[in-house]
Amino acid sequence: MTRKRTAILISGRGSNMSALIAAAMAPDFPARIDLVISNRPGAAGLERAQAADIETAVVDHKAFETREAFEAEVQALLEARDIELLCLAGFMRILTDGFIATWLDRMINIHPSLLPMFKGLDTHQRALDAGVRLAGCTVHVVRPEMDTGPIIAQAAVPVLPGDTAETLGKRVLAAEHRLYPHALALYVTGKARVSGERIVFHEVEADGEGSLMSPTLITREQADA
Numbered sequence: 248m249t250r251k252r253t254a255i256l257i258s259g260r261g262s263n264m265s266a267l268i269a270a271a272m273a274p275d276f277p278a279r280i281d282l283v284i285s286n287r288p289g290a291a292g293l294e295r296a297q298a299a300d301i302e303t304a305v306v307d308h309k310a311f312e313t314r315e316a317f318e319a320e321v322q323a324l325l326e327a328r329d330i331e332l333l334c335l336a337g338f339m340r341i342l343t344d345g346f347i348a349t350w351l352d353r354m355i356n357i358h359p360s361l362l363p364m365f366k367g368l369d370t371h372q373r374a375l376d377a378g379v380r381l382a383g384c385t386v387h388v389v390r391p392e393m394d395t396g397p398i399i400a401q402a403a404v405p406v407l408p409g410d411t412a413e414t415l416g417k418r419v420l421a422a423e424h425r426l427y428p429h430a431l432a433l434y435v436t437g438k439a440r441v442s443g444e445r446i447v448f449h450e451v452e453a454d455g456e457g458s459l460m461s462p463t464l465i466t467r468e469q470a471d472a
């Protein structure tokens with residue numbers, strides 16, 4: 248098996264990056280993490296990547312006059328290492344249409360909501376404000392319009408009474424850490440493929456009966472039992 252040469256783009260803490268690195272430590276994981284690039288010099292994720300013996304680079308967007316110049320530097324690093332796939336993991340820069348076209352169907356992102364709900368920022372507070380009972384996260388293929396693109400996988404978590412953006416965010420983040428490696432593996436093996444701006448699945452067993460409910464429904468008989 249040839250493992251896809253993958254780079255992760257981060258801007259901060261890098262906990263999703265760490266989840267991907269940990270998964271890729273398994274020799275049978277279908278992607279290998281060859282490079283981590285941060286657009287912020289102080290990103291905590293850089294140290295975490297170095298501690299895992301992954302090569303890191305900083306491309307400080309503030310040092311460039313234009314988005315294109317910043318991206319040209321990122322692109323040069325990726326090409327020098329023959330990177331085949333990009334994972335955005337808390338990467339908080341908007342990418343140009345040109346860069347996205349260069350990486351068409353070869354760049355995926357994780358977003359902390361059940362897309363297409365709550366695109367953009369402050370997803371957990373907005374979920375609470377909207378009163379939804381399920382929140383979650385999405386891994387999708389990147390398209391020019393922010394937080395859109397074919398959805399590879401989603402995970403849902405309950406919104407619990409008394410939740411704050413912080414407590415809900417923690418629950419979603421734990422789900423992100425499980426979802427992202429799973430979605431990456433589905434995508435690089437071709438089990439999840441883009442077709443007509445949707446994802447189609449090959450050789451993936453569907454568990455059509457599974458459901459997640461919040462709050463869990465209980466009948467009068469169950470309650471009395």
Ligand code: GAR
Nearest residue numbers: 259260261262263264337357358359
């Ligand atoms: C994650 O919750 C990720 O989904 C989110 O930023 C956080 C990064 O945390 N990404 C976005 O909001 C992108 N629109 P991490 O650096 O610990 O992975």
